[in-house]
Amino acid sequence: MNRLKRYFPIPYLLLAMLGIGLIIREMIRGPQVSLAEVGALLAIVPLVAFMSSLLMFKRARTSRNQYLMLALSLIATGLAFVWFASPASWYALFLGVVPSFAYVFWYSVLDRPVPVVIAVGETLPELELVDEEGVRVTPSPRNSESSRHGVSRSS
Secondary structure, three states: OHHHHHHOHHHHHHHHHHHHHHHHHHHHHOOOOOHHHHHHHHHHHHHHHHHHHHHHOOOOOOOOOOHHHHHHHHHHHHHHHHOOOOOHHHHHHHHHHHHHHHHHHHHHOOOOOOOOOOOOOOOOOOOOEEOOOOOEEEEOOOOOOOOEOOEEEEO
């Protein structure tokens, strides 16, 4: 399942941009702009903007649940379905709210390993570091005779 994650963003962005283009075309060609079309745009744009920002700016962390993005896509999809206009309302659903929830819960919740937490007084996880002189340094228990300050050096 984790391997599929890398295949989601680019096809989604391409389909979403196509959907946005079709909605804008309908807004221009139609006699008047419907609230369903506005809702569809507002439902699709948050995830597209978020994913685009991840590609443009190297972010180390994001919010776990993206509440603002989910709320905006839900409200906008509701707007698109209250003033139903096919295909705009369906674009809002299948290019807006469903992918937003799929992205947030697939990337943030599912298949996430439990992080190792370092706490005062607890044993450190297995790791090996190199100090300034190039000597390998590993954490060891504080009461160890071979270590000074909880660190043992190996040559």
